[in-house]
Amino acid sequence: MSYPKDFLWGGATAAYQCEGAWNEDGKGLGEWDVFCHESPLNINHVTGDVSCDFYHKYKEYIDLMAAEKCNTYRFSISWARIIPNGVGEVNQKGIDFYNRVIDYCLEKGLEPNVTLFHYDLPQKIALKDGFANRENIDAFVEYAKVCFKAFGDRVKLWVTINEPKYYAYCSNVVGNYPPNHKQDFERYFNVVYNEALATARVVKAYRDMKLDGKIGVVHDNSNVDVAPYAKERELIKLRGDMFYNSLTLDTALKGMIPSSLILFLREMGVDSSFMKFEDAIDFANGKVDFLGLNVYNRFYLTDFSEGETEIYHNNLGAKSKMKEGIKLKNMFESANDPTTKRNLWGREIYPKCMYDTLKEIKENYGDIPIYITENGHGQYETPDENGYVDDQDRIDMMNGYIEYMYKAMEEGCNVKGYYAWSPMDLYSWVNGYEKRYGLIRVDFDDPNLKLIPKKSYYWFKDVIENYQNNLADK
Ligand code: NOJ
Secondary structure (H helix, E strand, C coil), X not given: CCXXXXXXXXXXXXXXHHCCCCCCCCCCCEHHHHHHHHCCCXXXXXXXXXXXXXXXXXXXXHHHHHHCCCCEEEEECCHHHHCCCCCXXXXXXXXXXXXXXXXXXXXXXXXXXXXEECCCCXXXXXXXXXXXXXXXXXXXXXXXXXXXXXHCCCCXXXXXXXXXXXXXXXXXXXXXCCCCCCCCHHHHHHHHHHHHHHHHHHHHHHHHCCCCCEEEEEEECCCEEECCCXXXXXXXXXXXXXHHCHHHHHXXXXXXXXXXXXXXXXXXXXXXXXXXXXXXXXXXXXXXXEXXXXXXXXXXXXXXXXXXXXXXXXXXXXXXXXXXXXXXXCCEEECCCCCCCECCCXXXXXXXXXHHHHHHXXXXXXXXXXXXXXXXXXXXXXXXXXXXXXXXXXXXXXXXXXXXXXXXXXXXXXXXXXXXXCCXXXXXXXXXXXXXXXXXXXXXXXCCCCEEECHHHHHHHHHHHHHHHHHHHC
C-alpha cells in the first residue's frame, strides 16, 4: 500500500538553531557557541545565543504545530546540554528540559523524532578533533546511551546523525563550519567514515538496550544527475556517488563499506588508513531501521574541464552571484542547467530530485522505510504591516516536491513521513537569520519574539488535512 494511514506530517528543527539558552542551566559550550562568538569567519556576525528561545517558549511552538495538524515533531538534542564536557557528568537540568519537550509533544499528539547529533559538538570534543578522531566515537555512544535511557520509554523514532556528509563537507571542504578546514579531502572522508561507524555503534547500542523504537540516520540526499552532454557519464555518476553518497548509504543500509571506495580514495590521493578491517563487524551489526532524507537539491555534474579544484559556496545570498558547486580536479565538476531556477544563495531548486532520489534508493537499497526529514525553501522575507508574510514562492516550491513524493509513493516507494524545514524561522548557520525557512514568522526584533503564521502555515495545514481526508481515494 503506497499511502500509509499512519503517515507522519510535521516540522524539523535543530537544537543550536532554535533553543537559545546557550549558557543556561548547566549547558556546556558547543563548537557553534565558540565559532559564533569568536571566529572572523562568522560573516553575518550573529549567534544562536537566543535564537527562537525554544528553551523557554517550547510550548508556544508546539501548540502552533499541533494547531497546524502536525502529528510529529523532529528536533535534536544538544550533546553539550546533556553532557557539558562531552564525556562524564550528566546535566540533570538538560535531561529535564528534553523531558518537558517530549512530554508536551506527546500531550499534543506529536510523535517525537529525535536526532542525537545535528552539527553541534561539545567544544571539549571539538578540541579533541571531533569526528575526525575515532576515540570520540566512544564518547558519542556513551552520550547516546544516556539519551536512550532517559527518553527511550517515550521516544520511538531516533536519528543518530543529521547529514553526516554535509556536516563533514562544510567543516572540512568548504570551510564555512567549524573547525573551518578548506579542501581537506582526507579529513572529509575520515569524518564521514567515523560518523558512519558512530552510527553503526549507536544502532547496536540501541538494540542491545532492547528498546522498542526504530533508529535511523538522516542523509542529505543530493542524488547525482549527470549532464546529458557529459562524455564520461557512467564514470561521473560512479565518482559523484562515491564522493557524496555511497559511504553513508552503503554502511547504514547494507552494513558494509562500498566495494570500490578504497580505489576511489586512491584516485583522489586520499590516505585511507583511517579505515580499519575490524570495523566491518560494527558495520554489519549496525544497519539502520529507516532512512531519513533531507531533500533540497541534486548534484548536477559533468566532466572535469581544467584547472585546480575549486569550491563554490554562497553564504552572502543576494550580495553574491556565486552558484553553489564544485570543480574536483580530474574527477568531475558542477554543470549549470539554465532551465533550473536557483535560490538567492545559488542553490538549485529542483523538485524532481525528490522523485529521482526516492526511486534510486528503492532500486539500489530496496524497500527500507523512508522519512523525508527535511524539505523547505530559504528566502528573504518582508512582512506586511501586521507581520504577515505571503510566501507563495515557498508554497509553490514545497508543493512541487510533495507532488513528486506522492508520485514516487504511487510507484511503490516506502515513504512514511514528511517534515517541513522549518516550522518557524530560525538561525540558519553561517547564513544567519536573514535566510528564512519558517512556516511561522519569528519577529527577532521583538523582545517577546512574536510568532506570526505565514501563508505557508495555513497551506501546510490544508496539505495535512487533505491527505487525511483523501486517504480513502488514494
Ligand atoms: C539542512 C540542515 O539539517 C539544517 O540544519 C539546515 O538549516 C537546513 N538544511 C537548511 O539549509
